[in-house]
Amino acid sequence: MFGYDALYVARGPENVRAILGSSQLKLRFSSSNKADAVALSKKMGAADGGILLNLDELSWKRHRKLLVENIGRPRFIKSLIPKLNAYMDSLVPSLNDLATASKPFLVNVLTGSISLDIIMDVIFTEQHHAATHFIETALNEAQPQPDELIDMIHGFMAAQQYFLFMPALVFNYITPKQTAIYDAAIAKFEAFVTQKMLEKTESMKESTIGDQQTDFATVLLSDPSPEMTFKRAVSVIKEAVLGGQDTSSNMLAFLFYELARCPNIADKVCSEVLEVVGPNGTISEENITKLKFVEAVIYETSRVYNVATGVFRHLSQDFELPDSGYVLRKGLNVMVMLDQVHMDGRVWENPSKFDPSRFLNCSETSGPAGFGWNFAPFGHGIRKCPGEALALLEMKMIVASLCRRYKFHLATNEPVKIKESLVRECLDLPILLEIRH
Numbered sequence: 262m263f264g265y266d267a268l269y270v271a272r273g274p275e276n277v278r279a280i281l282g283s284s285q286l287k288l289r290f291s292s293s294n295k296a297d298a299v300a301l302s303k304k305m306g307a308a309d310g311g312i313l314l315n316l317d318e319l320s321w322k323r324h325r326k327l328l329v330e331n332i333g334r335p336r337f338i339k340s341l342i343p344k345l346n347a348y349m350d351s352l353v354p355s356l357n358d359l360a361t362a363s364k365p366f367l368v369n370v371l372t373g374s375i376s377l378d379i380i381m382d383v384i385f386t387e388q389h390h391a392a393t394h395f396i397e398t399a400l401n402e403a404q405p406q407p408d409e410l411i412d413m414i415h416g417f418m419a420a421q422q423y424f425l426f427m428p429a430l431v432f433n434y435i436t437p438k439q440t441a442i443y444d445a446a447i448a449k450f451e452a453f454v455t456q457k458m459l460e461k462t463e464s465m466k467e468s469t470i471g472d473q474q475t476d477f478a479t480v481l482l483s484d485p486s487p488e489m490t491f492k493r494a495v496s497v498i499k500e501a502v503l504g505g506q507d508t509s510s511n512m513l514a515f516l517f518y519e520l521a522r523c524p525n526i527a528d529k530v531c532s533e534v535l536e537v538v539g540p541n542g543t544i545s546e547e548n549i550t551k552l553k554f555v556e557a558v559i560y561e562t563s564r565v566y567n568v569a570t571g572v573f574r575h576l577s578q579d580f581e582l583p584d585s586g587y588v589l590r591k592g593l594n595v596m597v598m599l600d601q602v603h604m605d606g607r608v609w610e611n612p613s614k615f616d617p618s619r620f621l622n623c624s625e626t627s628g629p630a631g632f633g634w635n636f637a638p639f640g641h642g643i644r645k646c647p648g649e650a651l652a653l654l655e656m657k658m659i660v661a662s663l664c665r666r667y668k669f670h671l672a673t674n675e676p677v678k679i680k681e682s683l684v685r686e687c688l689d690l691p692i693l694l695e696i697r698h
């Protein structure tokens with residue numbers, strides 16, 4: 262990591278479980294070279310650390326606490342249900358137009374736009390309208406222009422990958438032009454979030470407390486703990502946007518690909534939603550927990566496509582791998598491959614088959630749907646994804662809302678194109694919608 266530190270790639274259920282399960286291994290990245298670490302931290306605009314990319318334990322703990330104790334609270338998550346219902350309903354007229362016109366559209370762009378609209382609403386109570394804009398463009402057969410904010414997020418992600426895998430020597434002295442491009446991408450996203458948070462701070466002065474508990478930025482800025490400073494709030498919000506955008510968006514694109522390929526599964530999802538919620542009923546706190554097959558389809562997509570393919574850990578102590586007895590030395594950075602666990606034939610029967618039913622009727626006690634440590638799309642252990650509950654709620658609402666209204670058809674004979682990156686990406690995938698009657 263950081264260009265020249267050694268990186269070990271860990272595979273296999275026993276190793277994944279042992280590494281992620283160790284409460285001693287708290288850091289995701291570090292460097293044997295202090296100057297490199299500081300340079301990277303500065304490059305990422307994370308002077309006080311952050312959650313995803315922090316380099317020291319204390320700042321990670323502070324930031325994570327702010328995220329988990331606010332966005333992670335079940336009360337906050339549940340309070341989002343009416344918002345998400347209203348948002349999904351607002352898309353129906355234009356989606357109906359798209360279906361009636363039999364226009365193929367890129368489902369990965371639609372899911373990216375929906376994820377962005379939702380994250381902006383959940384975080385800032387902002388009506389972003391990226392999805393409506395995209396659908397209108399698709400109806401007019403115009404080339405969709407990427408949403409400016411999605412571009413900004415991708416710019417930041419690309420910069421993160423560049424600085425993370427480049428030695429400081431290279432990015433400081435050898436490729437100044439490229440470095441300047443990525444520096445600018447980081448600064449742009451930082452300035453965007455800071456501006457939004459300043460606006461939120463101002464608007465909070467004008468509203469009563471009762472009105473305020475509706476979005477993550479407000480909840481965070483109202484946190485009375487000493488950890489909450491404006492700078493940390495900006496950092497946490499930045500990471501919530503980054504953590505939640507491409508992961509949910511790509512997962513949903515893969516999910517709709519599978520539903521288009523397997524109409525019998527899509528029909529089963531539709532029947533469940535109609536039975537539990539009805540054709541126009543509102544998804545609520547009570548009925549959403551009954552959507553077990555919807556949940557199973559989401560779990561199976563996350564098993565097969567596992568958008569966060571590998572997660573990183575820094576070894577702060579020597580570590581013995583359980584499957585071989587090899588000892589990895591302190592100071593090593595390790596990439597833990599989650600996707601291989603999900604495809605391990607010792608754990609999963611017929612692993613390459615997309616079969617949501619494997620997640621039905623499993624024990625509730627030993628981890629998500631009973632597969633415990635062998636199922637880790639959100640990671641496991643001390644640095645497990647703090648956005649899991651939000652992501653699952655969001656995906657359930659989107660899948661339930663769309664599947665009860667539409668059938669999905671592939672508008673290409675090509676298999677899905679996948680790009681491997683920090684987040685596994687579903688590339689342009691044309692789909693047709695058909696209204697269910």
Ligand code: HEM
Pocket residue numbers: 281289312313325328332500501502504505506508509512568569572573637638639640641642643644645646647648649651652
């Ligand atoms: C389908 C959606 C998502 C997937 C598959 C996913 C997956 C992951 C994975 C695998 C990790 C690494 C865990 C580890 O190192 O053990 C992670 C970390 C993280 N995720 Fe997510 N995530 C998703 C959605 C979200 C959302 C909606 C948020 C927004 C709040 C979010 C915020 C984060 C943050 C801040 C971290 C870093 C946690 C830490 O280092 O302590 N994620 N996610």
